[in-house]
Amino acid sequence: MKLVVAIVRPERLNEILEALYRADVRGLTLSRVRGHGGETEAVETYRGMTVKVELHDKVRLEIGVSDNFVDPTVRAILSAGATGEVGDGKVFVLPVEKVYRIRTGEEDRSAVTPITTEESGV
Amino acid sequence: MTPISPADTAWMLVATAMVLVMTPALGFFYGGMVRAKNTLNTMMMSYIALGFLGIGWVVIGYSLAFSTGSSWVGGVDYAFFNNVGLDPKGTIPHVLFAAYQATFAIITAALISGAIVERMRFGPYLTFITLWSIVVYAPIAHWVWGGGWLGKLGALDFAGGTVVHINAAAAALVVAVVLGARKDYARQAIIPQNVPFTLLGAGLLWFGWFGFNGGSALAANASAALAFANTMFAPMATLVVWSLLDMTRTRKTTAIGAATAIVVGLVAITPAAGFVSPVSGIAIGGIAAVPSYFGILWRARTRLDDSLDVVAAHGLGGIVGALLTGVLAQKVWNGTADGALFGNVAQLGIQFAAVAATIVYSAVGTFVILKLVALVAPLRASTKEEGIGMDVTQHGEEAYSRGDGAILVHADRG
Numbered sequence: 067m068k069l070v071v072a073i074v075r076p077e078r079l080n081e082i083l084e085a086l087y088r089a090d091v092r093g094l095t096l097s098r099v100r101g102h103g104g105e106t107e108a109v110e111t112y113r114g115m116t117v118k119v120e121l122h123d124k125v126r127l128e129i130g131v132s133d134n135f136v137d138p139t140v141r142a143i144l145s146a147g148a149t150g151e152v153g154d155g156k157v158f159v160l161p162v163e164k165v166y167r168i169r170t171g172e173e174d175r176s177a178v179t180p181i182t183t184e185e186s187g188v
Numbered sequence: 189m190t191p192i193s194p195a196d197t198a199w200m201l202v203a204t205a206m207v208l209v210m211t212p213a214l215g216f217f218y219g220g221m222v223r224a225k226n227t228l229n230t231m232m233m234s235y236i237a238l239g240f241l242g243i244g245w246v247v248i249g250y251s252l253a254f255s256t257g258s259s260w261v262g263g264v265d266y267a268f269f270n271n272v273g274l275d276p277k278g279t280i281p282h283v284l285f286a287a288y289q290a291t292f293a294i295i296t297a298a299l300i301s302g303a304i305v306e307r308m309r310f311g312p313y314l315t316f317i318t319l320w321s322i323v324v325y326a327p328i329a330h331w332v333w334g335g336g337w338l339g340k341l342g343a344l345d346f347a348g349g350t351v352v353h354i355n356a357a358a359a360a361l362v363v364a365v366v367l368g369a370r371k372d373y374a375r376q377a378i379i380p381q382n383v384p385f386t387l388l389g390a391g392l393l394w395f396g397w398f399g400f401n402g403g404s405a406l407a408a409n410a411s412a413a414l415a416f417a418n419t420m421f422a423p424m425a426t427l428v429v430w431s432l433l434d435m436t437r438t439r440k441t442t443a444i445g446a447a448t449a450i451v452v453g454l455v456a457i458t459p460a461a462g463f464v465s466p467v468s469g470i471a472i473g474g475i476a477a478v479p480s481y482f483g484i485l486w487r488a489r490t491r492l493d494d495s496l497d498v499v500a501a502h503g504l505g506g507i508v509g510a511l512l513t514g515v516l517a518q519k520v521w522n523g524t525a526d527g528a529l530f531g532n533v534a535q536l537g538i539q540f541a542a543v544a545a546t547i548v549y550s551a552v553g554t555f556v557i558l559k560l561v562a563l564v565a566p567l568r569a570s571t572k573e574e575g576i577g578m579d580v581t582q583h584g585e586e587a588y589s590r591g592d593g594a595i596l597v598h599a600d601r602g
Contacts, residue, residue, distance in 0.1 A: 077575030080376045100592045110584045110594070121593025149572075 067162040067178055068136045072127040073101060073155040074147045079125050084131075085146035089138040093178065095128040105153030124155060130165055130178040193279040199408035200280045200288055206399025207291035211238055211298050213396055217447065221496050224381040225577025226306045227587035233301035233313060240314055241321045245290040252326035254289065258339040261327045278406050288403060293329070296352045297321045302496035303360035306378075307370050307574055310582040312567045316557055317420025318568050320359065324553040328355050328546055343542035344517055344525060344535065346415060347404035349459025349510040350546045355504030358550035360494060366558050368492035371571050383443050390447035394423060397454045401461035413463035414521060419454065422473030426453030429477035448501060452480045455505035460513040463524070468516035474476050474506040507543055514539030 074082055076098075086094065100121040107118035131139050140157055148154050167177035215234035220229045241249075251266035269286065277285040297317040304313070331338040332345050345351060372378055379521065380386065384482050401419040405412035430449030431441045456476030457469055466470065483500035494500070514536035517527035526532040575583040580586060 075575075080372070100590070102593065107595075108584075109597075110580070110586065110589070112272055112585065116597050117594040118597055119594050 067130065067132055067165055067174060069160040069162050070127075070129040070136065070139050070143075071158040071160060072073060072129075072143045073099070073103075073124050073157075074127065074143065074148070075149065075153065075155060076123050076125050078147045078149065078154075081146040082127070082143055084115035086139065089142040091129060091131065091135060091139050091142065093130065097126045097128075099124050099126045101151055103155065105151070122153060130162065132175045132178055135178075189281050190276060192276045192281060193407065196279040196407040196409075197281065197284065199412065200284055200403060200406065203399035203403025204284065204288045204291060206396045207288070207295070207403065208238070208396075208402065210291070210393055210396035211235070211295045213389045213392030213521075214295060214298055215389070216385045216391060217451070218305065218386075218496055220382040220387075220389065221380045221444070222305050223378060223577070224588055225579055225586075227381060227579060228585055229310065229578035230301070230305045232310070232583065234298040236314060237298040237301075237317060240318045241289055241294045243296050244318050244321055245286075245293045249293055249322050249326045250286050250289060252322065253293075253329040254286070254334045255305070256335065257330070259335075259340065260331070261336075262330045262334050279575055285406070286337040288406075289329070292348060292352060292400075293321050293325055296325050296348070296356050299498060299502060300355070300360045300363060303364040303494045303496040304367050305495045306578060307568055308363075308367060309565070309567060309569050312561050312565050315561050315564075316363075316561055316567075319557045319561070320554065322555060324359065324550055325351075325355065328549060331545070332542070334430045338542050338545065341538055341541065342525065342535070344463050344513050345459045345510065345539050345542065347401045347458045347569035349455070349506045349513065350542050353455045353458060353502040353506030354510065354543055354546050355550045357499045357501075357506060358547045359554040360498035361492075361503070362554040363558060364499075366555065369491060370495065371574050373493045373495075374491065380444060383447075386447045387443055388448050391572055394419075394454060396493065397458075401458060403594050404590075405462055405549030411462045411522070412468075417466050418457050418464065418557060419463045421466050422457035422460075422469040422476075423450045423453030425470040425473035426450070426456070426477045429474045430481055433477065433481050447479060448480070448484070448497070452476055452501050452505040455502050456509035456512075459506070459510045460516065463517040463522040464527075465516075465518055465521050468512075468518070472512045472516065475512065476505050479504040479508060504596035510539050510543050511536065524538060533588045 101124045102121050105122065107120050110117050110119055129139055136159060143157050164170050165177045211234050215231035218234065219227050219231040246269050248267050250266050252262045255262040255265040257263035270498060271491060272282050272286050274281045297320055329351050330336040332343060332351050398416055398419050402412045402416040407414055426449045427446060430445055434441045434445050453476060454473050454475040458471055460469060480500050483504045484497050487494060487497060487500055515528045517525055517535065518530050519526045525535055528536040569578065569581060
C-alpha cells in the first residue's frame with residue numbers, strides 16, 4: 067500500500083477528479099492549502115500598498131491505494147493536472163505501514179482502493 | 189411655467205439617492221451568485237458603471253434622451269448639461285430631473301453584466317457599457333419619455349419596464365451569445381459563493397425601487413403613492429407564488445429563489461406602478477413569477493450561459509409587466525388611459541409594439557457595439573485567466589485574501 071499525496075492547481079482540480087474517477091480511484095481526501103513551487107509571484111495592490119503574493123492557492127489530495135493502483139493514480143494526476151507551466155504541483159508516493167477502515171475494521175489492502183478487493187483479484 | 193414645488197423637490201432628492209443605491213445593491217445581488225475568485229470583478233461591473241455611465245450621461249446621454257430632437261433621438265442642446273439649470277422641469281429643478289434620470293441610465297447598463305460574469309475582460313466591458321448607454325439606452329429613453337414616437341403612440345411605461353428592463357435583457361441575451369459560455373459552464377457545478385450577499389442585494393434593491401417607481405411620478409403626489417404601494421405589494425405576491433412553486437417542485441423554499449422573486453416582482457410592476465390598482469399590481473406580481481421561474485429552469489439546461497439569468501428575470505418579468513400594463517391599466521387610478529380589461533383593447537397592441545421595438549433596436553445596437561469593441565480588443569479573458577479568476581487577473585486584488593505569503597513591496601521603488 068502507498069499513500070499518494072498530490073499538490074495540484076485548484077483550477078485543474080475538476081479535471082483531476084474526473085481522471086481519477088475514470089481510473090477507478092474512489093477514496094480520497096482533499097484540503098485547500100497554500101504553497102510555493104517556484105512560479106512567479108502575483109502582484110496585488112490595495113490602496114498605497116503593493117504586495118507580491120508568493121504563496122498560491124493549491125489543493126492537496128491524499129489517496130491511499132493498493133500497490134497495483136499506484137501507477138494508474140499517479141498517471142491520472144499527471145495527465146489531468148499538467149498545464150506545462152511552472153506551478154503545476156507535485157506528486158509524492160509514500161510507503162504506508164498500516165491502514166484500517168473505521169466502519170468495518172478491515173485492514174490494509176482491503177481497506178484502500180480498489181473498494182472490492184477479493185472479488186476482483188487485485 | 190409652473191413654479192418649483194418644495195414638496196416635490198424634497199421627494200425627488202431622496203428618490204434620486206435611493207435609485208443610485210440600487211446599482212451597488214445590484215453589485216451585491218450579482219456578486220453573491222458567482223464563484224469567490226470572481227467576486228470583485230462582478231461587483232466592480234456594477235460599481236464602475238456609477239462613474240463611467242454617470243459622466244457619459246452628463247456629456248451626451250441626457251441630451252440624446254431628453255432634449256428636443258426628432259421622434260427617434262434627442263438633440264445636443266443639453267450636451268455637457270448645457271441649459272440644464274435651476275429652472276423648473278415640471279415642478280422640480282431641471283438639474284434634479286437630469287440627475288434622477290442619470291441613475292436610471294447607470295443601473296440599466298449595469299444590469300447587463302449579469303449575463304457575462306466570470307469571463308469578460310474589464311476594459312472591453314467598460315467600453316461596451318459606456319457606448320451602449322449612449323447609443324442604445326438614450327434613444328430608447330427618448331422614444332418613451334423624451335417626446336419620441338412610443339410616447340406619442342401612447343405606450344404606457346411608468347418607470348422603465350421597456351426602457352430599462354426589456355432593453356437590458358435583450359442586450360444581455362446578445363452579449364451572452366457573442367461572448368459564449370464560460371469554460372466550466374455545464375461541465376462543472378458553479379455554486380454561488382455568498383448567498384447572504386444576494387439576499388442583501390435584493391433587500392437593498394427593493395428599498396431603492398421605491399425611489400425608482402415612486403420617483404417616476406416626478407412629484408410627491410397621488411400617482412407616487414400608488415406607484416409606491418404597488419412597488420410594495422407586487423413583489424410580495426411574486427414572493428408567495430415563487431415560494432409555492434419552489435415548495436411544489438422540490439419541497440424546499442430556496443433563499444436565492446426568494447431573492448430572485450423579489451427582483452422579478454419589482455421588474456414586472458415597474459411599467460405598471462402608477463397605472464394599475466394595487467389589486468391588479470398583486471396580480472401582475474403573482475403572474476410574473478411563473479414564466480421567470482420556469483424560464484430559469486429551462487435556461488440552465490441549454491448552452492445559453494446567461495449566467496445570472498438577466499433574460500429570465502428582467503426580460504420575461506419586463507414583458508409580462510409591460511403587456512399586463514396594457515391589460516390592467518385603469519383611468520380611475522391613473523387619469524391617463526384604460527387597459528384592455530377596461531375596454532381599451534388597442535392599448536395592448538401599443539404595449540406590444542413598444543416591447544418589440546425595444547427588443548429589436550437593443551439587440552441590433554448591442555451586436556454592432558460588441559463587434560466594434562472586438563475590433564480593438566478581445567472581449568473574453570483567456571481560458572487560463574478564467575481559471576485563475578477575474579479578481580486577480582483583471583483587478584490585481586482578491587475578495588477573500590488571507591495574506592499568507594504576501595510580501596510588501598514599494599511600487600515606486602520597483
